[in-house]
Amino acid sequence: MHVVDLIRKKRDGGALTDAEIAYLVAGAATNSIPEYQLAAWLMAVVWRGLSPEELHSLTSHMRDSGRVLRFPSLPGVKVDKHSTGGVGDKTSFLVAPIAAAAGLCVPMISGRALGHTGGTLDKLESIPGYRTHLQEEEMLAVLNACGLTIVGQTEWLVPADRTLYSLRDRSGTVESPYLICASIMSKKLAAGLDALVLDVKTGSGAFLKQEAEAIHLAELMVATGNRAGTRTAALITNMSQPLGRMAGNAAEIVESVEVLRNQRHPLTEDLRRLSLELAGWMLYLGGKVRSPDEGIQLAEELLLGGLPLKKFRCMIAAQGGDLGWFESPQWLHRPAHRQPITSSSAGFLASVDCHQVGWAVQRSGAGRTAAGEAVSAHAGVESHKKVGDPVTAGDTIFTVYVEDEARLPSVVATLNQCFTVSAAPPAPEPLVYRVVS
Amino acid sequence: MHVVDLIRKKRDGGALTDAEIAYLVAGAATNSIPEYQLAAWLMAVVWRGLSPEELHSLTSHMRDSGRVLRFPSLPGVKVDKHSTGGVGDKTSFLVAPIAAAAGLCVPMISGRALGHTGGTLDKLESIPGYRTHLQEEEMLAVLNACGLTIVGQTEWLVPADRTLYSLRDRSGTVESPYLICASIMSKKLAAGLDALVLDVKTGSGAFLKQEAEAIHLAELMVATGNRAGTRTAALITNMSQPLGRMAGNAAEIVESVEVLRNQRHPLTEDLRRLSLELAGWMLYLGGKVRSPDEGIQLAEELLLGGLPLKKFRCMIAAQGGDLGWFESPQWLHRPAHRQPITSSSAGFLASVDCHQVGWAVQRSGAGRTAAGEAVSAHAGVESHKKVGDPVTAGDTIFTVYVEDEARLPSVVATLNQCFTVSAAPPAPEPLVYRVVS
Numbered sequence: 001m002h003v004v005d006l007i008r009k010k011r012d013g014g015a016l017t018d019a020e021i022a023y024l025v026a027g028a029a030t031n032s033i034p035e036y037q038l039a040a041w042l043m044a045v046v047w048r049g050l051s052p053e054e055l056h057s058l059t060s061h062m063r064d065s066g067r068v069l070r071f072p073s074l075p076g077v078k079v080d081k082h083s084t085g086g087v088g089d090k091t092s093f094l095v096a097p098i099a100a101a102a103g104l105c106v107p108m109i110s111g112r113a114l115g116h117t118g119g120t121l122d123k124l125e126s127i128p129g130y131r132t133h134l135q136e137e138e139m140l141a142v143l144n145a146c147g148l149t150i151v152g153q154t155e156w157l158v159p160a161d162r163t164l165y166s167l168r169d170r171s172g173t174v175e176s177p178y179l180i181c182a183s184i185m186s187k188k189l190a191a192g193l194d195a196l197v198l199d200v201k202t203g204s205g206a207f208l209k210q211e212a213e214a215i216h217l218a219e220l221m222v223a224t225g226n227r228a229g230t231r232t233a234a235l236i237t238n239m240s241q242p243l244g245r246m247a248g249n250a251a252e253i254v255e256s257v258e259v260l261r262n263q264r265h266p267l268t269e270d271l272r273r274l275s276l277e278l279a280g281w282m283l284y285l286g287g288k289v290r291s292p293d294e295g296i297q298l299a300e301e302l303l304l305g306g307l308p309l310k311k312f313r314c315m316i317a318a319q320g321g322d323l324g325w326f327e328s329p330q331w332l333h334r335p336a337h338r339q340p341i342t343s344s345s346a347g348f349l350a351s352v353d354c355h356q357v358g359w360a361v362q363r364s365g366a367g368r369t370a371a372g373e374a375v376s377a378h379a380g381v382e383s384h385k386k387v388g389d390p391v392t393a394g395d396t397i398f399t400v401y402v403e404d405e406a407r408l409p410s411v412v413a414t415l416n417q418c419f420t421v422s423a424a425p426p427a428p429e430p431l432v433y434r435v436v437s
Numbered sequence: 438m439h440v441v442d443l444i445r446k447k448r449d450g451g452a453l454t455d456a457e458i459a460y461l462v463a464g465a466a467t468n469s470i471p472e473y474q475l476a477a478w479l480m481a482v483v484w485r486g487l488s489p490e491e492l493h494s495l496t497s498h499m500r501d502s503g504r505v506l507r508f509p510s511l512p513g514v515k516v517d518k519h520s521t522g523g524v525g526d527k528t529s530f531l532v533a534p535i536a537a538a539a540g541l542c543v544p545m546i547s548g549r550a551l552g553h554t555g556g557t558l559d560k561l562e563s564i565p566g567y568r569t570h571l572q573e574e575e576m577l578a579v580l581n582a583c584g585l586t587i588v589g590q591t592e593w594l595v596p597a598d599r600t601l602y603s604l605r606d607r608s609g610t611v612e613s614p615y616l617i618c619a620s621i622m623s624k625k626l627a628a629g630l631d632a633l634v635l636d637v638k639t640g641s642g643a644f645l646k647q648e649a650e651a652i653h654l655a656e657l658m659v660a661t662g663n664r665a666g667t668r669t670a671a672l673i674t675n676m677s678q679p680l681g682r683m684a685g686n687a688a689e690i691v692e693s694v695e696v697l698r699n700q701r702h703p704l705t706e707d708l709r710r711l712s713l714e715l716a717g718w719m720l721y722l723g724g725k726v727r728s729p730d731e732g733i734q735l736a737e738e739l740l741l742g743g744l745p746l747k748k749f750r751c752m753i754a755a756q757g758g759d760l761g762w763f764e765s766p767q768w769l770h771r772p773a774h775r776q777p778i779t780s781s782s783a784g785f786l787a788s789v790d791c792h793q794v795g796w797a798v799q800r801s802g803a804g805r806t807a808a809g810e811a812v813s814a815h816a817g818v819e820s821h822k823k824v825g826d827p828v829t830a831g832d833t834i835f836t837v838y839v840e841d842e843a844r845l846p847s848v849v850a851t852l853n854q855c856f857t858v859s860a861a862p863p864a865p866e867p868l869v870y871r872v873v874s
Contacts, residue, residue, distance in 0.1 A: 005609075008609040036475070037607065038473070039474070039608075040608035043444075043481055044609070046448060047484045172444030
């Protein structure tokens, strides 16, 4: 098999066979195909897309390029949730404990802050002692004890994706729904899931700004997951403003614990609602209820009953995390400096540039500019208004939290440009646009 | 400047600035941009094409990536002819001497056999002693003495093309008219030409099978040449059967000398006619006549006068070539083995698969399968019929010449499949489809 022939075939709009895609994936996993050939093929895929058969082949062979978790000794149905990335998105800390409380098993492999979006692992690591890198047998022990584990990707998982993901970043071939689908789904399927709920975000704070793009990606991922034998559904959700109240690291853990404790607050209602919808779909696809609506109802009952909070504590303890702060969560989030961002005009909060809020969070110190950089546990941005809320002149719209005072001016300058106030309230937008299943 | 941003810009259909293209070309020439990024950009160019400004920038910066010949001491107008590659195409050995006979100066930088097409340098090297690699001052001396020189590309010429050409071959990005144009024109313009005539071939024996593709490439090259200050025109010509009688190396030199000697033969009339048309355009663009038609007329007068033959001998001698064979040219072409390919049916030669004839020539030993391989001076294929000629059962259609008898079976098998005979004569096709100027 000649790689150049495979590149030319895709370049000219043809579809590669399963054996041809297997050859390319093996070459990526073992670094035996030169990067210039993989890059040319990736650009041809950006151009021509992939047929459903090609996407299935690519995802399956990427999944199988490394170890695939099976956990045959686990009693529960294995379910996970994956989000395409947002600002203030902390639903994982709610849906995984709720699903575990329902008797499902959630082996969640998460990522770090990337660009303007936050990282689940970075948030968890703001808990002193919490270990995000577990061996397979440690994961199994946590799952058996608590029903959920949230860990980082290890090197034995989908090595082909490591090569291709890094190359896409360096060769301008990130933005292909087919390549995004194969990257996400190969990693999720390598966790040996029975069911998967995808949170595909759209709007100013999402990677996919247009709803049509989000729906296309969702359709690809749902088809790919179902074809691989994992019951998969996707919710297309609104990321035009930060989710909940806090965006950062420790601050998001604190907020999540408040929701798990049923301490309700108008600014966290969107987070609570979305988490219940995602968890409801997890319960439905995991076979615990007969419909998504029943799932949402059961999720809320479980949350009100308090078991999800216990599950979350169980996981933190099992992964080495400190629990001493649990009775006074504000101890976990101790920023050295804070500064309010106020509105000079009155009316209604008309819009938020959620992408720029995400970059403000990143620049506050909560994110990173290069892989491997340390992040601040205490930095972040708090939202005091939701789109549509009334605003009086002088009202605080955001509060910036930093450890390093020198970071304040740039974050403040960004946030001052990040919102608009109008005389009339904007038309309300749904939290979930639609479900692809 | 970030290369990934430039790749993304082209990927999304944008046009790069002159400075951005200069950066990419410099990176290619100095190997300071990784091949995977250049390959991704090349594939994006295959996809999106280049604007006229981008093509001008790319060609100009490639040209200027190495030395550009100026020859300020040369008295004549500098003119050249370039062909996109064919089978039996030996017009260079006719048009360069005719143009030199008219007082023009022809610094022709040629290539080697590639795939199914022959190479001017390989043909000339069948002349004992002929040196195709000259230093700049040697080229100048030959030009001053004879008015023409035909040499190989040297390493100081267009180094950016060496990187990009090799990478295109390995990354499936050869087939882009924009990249083909930039590659050809950067090398031609680096010879410091005042005028250039392009022979863009189409038909079964050409790289561009479709006339529309040939016209598009011709338009790009003509626009690029004129914009760079070199008067440029292109003839779209018929390559649906081998040009002239012989395809090989020494055999093509012998045939060329016959034409230069005005030894006319029905099977070489297409070669003679095309050479006069190309030479006529060289004389016109070189300012020797007032119209292409006058140029063709003057070219024929010069050919009949015998001066082009003297110019060709002058060049061979000046570049170290033996002239002893000139009085008995058959000495130059001495194949060890020959075998006729005959027709089993009668009628008219309806078509020739010129692409496959080209591969038969290559497999006879006249071409190569990898760069750097030696070629046979004496191998090749002779055509005994032109499309439209009457055929009697048992007539010889081709003769195969080889030095290595083991090569015969595969060449014979190919050629037996390479022609069709029909009851009625096929509709005649023009030799020159059109001129782009």
